[in-house]
Amino acid sequence: MKYPCPSNLNIWWNMGSMLFVTLAIQILSGIMLSMNYTADGNLATESMSYILRDANYGWALRSTHMAGASLFFALIYIHVGRGVYYGSYMKLPHVWYSGVTLYLLSMGVGFLGYVLPWGVMSYWGLTVITNMMTVFPGGARALEWFQGGFTISTFTLKRVFVLHFLLPFVILGMSLIHVVLLHNDGSSNPLGLDTTELVVPFHPYYTSKDLVGFVFMLAALSALAFTFPKITADPLQWQTINKMKTPAVIKPEWYFLYAYAILRSVPHKAGGLALMFAAILGIALLPTLGKYAKAQSMVISPLGEALFFIWVANFMFLGIIGSQEPAGAWILAGQVGTFVHLFCMLSIPAANAKWEKMLFNGYGKWIQI
Structure with a gap:
């Protein structure tokens, strides 16, 4: 609470705290969704239907989790853009490298979550991306191990589910390291100047500022989840997989x-x-x-x-x-x-x-x- 901060931080410095809250929402909603999800090639779609139609507030959890993923990446891109514009990578290179690592892990988790509904786009998207492994030496053997065989099957889906469940906790741990590195080096500021003599305590100045940011973030999440849930939804995700027919656009x-x-x-x-x-x-x-x-x-x-x-x-x-x-x-x-x-x-x-x-x-x- 007494962490000294530059006195001229603007709204773009709110994205980091918003990302923390969004990550917490994703982990909690993901844990609750996993209680009713079945990682089986024949039952995954049925379990998703059960979550949306029969499980208590399953539709709300599913919409929140899906909207939270979009909001999480939107905040990441704004956060990165702020770092590039204000040159945060110059003062805080170690923080920057840990942030790049977090982005890569988030991309992996986001893609794995995209596969779990096990619809047409999930199956063919996984096929396209995993086949890229064959470019690397030994990639064909690694692909066979990941798939659990020569083709994508239930074994592949189980691996995807386990990784999607575990990696967010790795992201959470890496985020804490990210914050520790930031506190060791000190925050940058919009002017990029040395503001050692012009600092204010984190509380109450920036706790109140972050709380205002949380209000707008939760409003955006609620709008995406409950008012405009179809903005990011792909209808092909709910069509039965046809392994003999590739969609026109993947x-x-x-x-x-x-x-x-x-x-x-x-x-x-x-x-x-x-x-x-x-x-x-x-x-x-x-x-x-x-x-x-x-x-x-x-x-x-x-x-x-x-x-x-x-x-x-x-x-x-x-x-x-x-x-x-x-x-x-x-x-x-x-x-x-x-x-x-x-x-x-x-x-x-x-x-x-x-x-x-x-x-x-x-x-x-x-x-x-």
């Missing part, structure tokens, strides 16, 4: 669409996989690329700001591309979007450093005059 949840668009942008399997991992893990390079800049925040760098907003707009554009059938102009659009995503992400630190050099050199000449 797509993941919205929060993975940008990565899926990049994966499909290259016809070669290994090339698409390499670009996708480069797009996801590229943010881990920012502390190294940003070591040449002095100021953390983009407030003084219009060039960096322009690249950042192009990067954000292109991220949304990739999401649209990932939801379309990979044909015609959409393939070219995906390739252009992939290039823009990687270019902007890796150029932001260099643009900030270049602008600082121009700014401070010009200021020095003005002082001499």
Whole structure:
């Protein structure tokens, strides 16, 4: 409660506490859903139907859990965007690396949860992603072990369920490490300046601020769960699996669409996989690329700001591309979007450093005059 914080933190610093609350909601609702779920290829769909129709408040738990996943990733992307814009990766590299690890774990848990309804999109989505393992040496043997045989079956579903149940607790532990690292190094701030002499205690200043954020977060969660539950739901998730017929368009949840668009942008399997991992893990390079800049925040760098907003707009554009059938102009659009995503992400630190050099050199000449 007495943790010293910079006095100028704005609303974008609320995302971390909101993520903690959302994670708690996901773990609790997931535990209760698991009591009625059956990880069996022949019974999974029936158990989901039982949860929605017969289990006490099962429909509410299912809607909350599904909406919570979307809200969790929305908060993650805002949290990452804030870190990039305000240069948090420069002051807190260890915190940044732990955050990237949390993002990767969250992606894994999110994908595994997408598989559990065991509908058409679940089955074929799992087929597409797991087949990517064959790109790596020994991947075919690893795929066979994960599937529990030569094809996807009940044994695969059981493995998916166990991993989806256990990994959130790993995320919870890693989140605590994330917070400990943050408290050891101290929070960054919107101006990116040393505010050691201008700090305030966490309580009551930021506890009250976080409580206001929780109200808006819970309102958004309630709206997604109970008013607009079909926004992120795919009707194909409730169709019986037909292993002999591939859907015309296979797509993941919205929060993975940008990565899926990049994966499909290259016809070669290994090339698409390499670009996708480069797009996801590229943010881990920012502390190294940003070591040449002095100021953390983009407030003084219009060039960096322009690249950042192009990067954000292109991220949304990739999401649209990932939801379309990979044909015609959409393939070219995906390739252009992939290039823009990687270019902007890796150029932001260099643009900030270049602008600082121009700014401070010009200021020095003005002082001499």
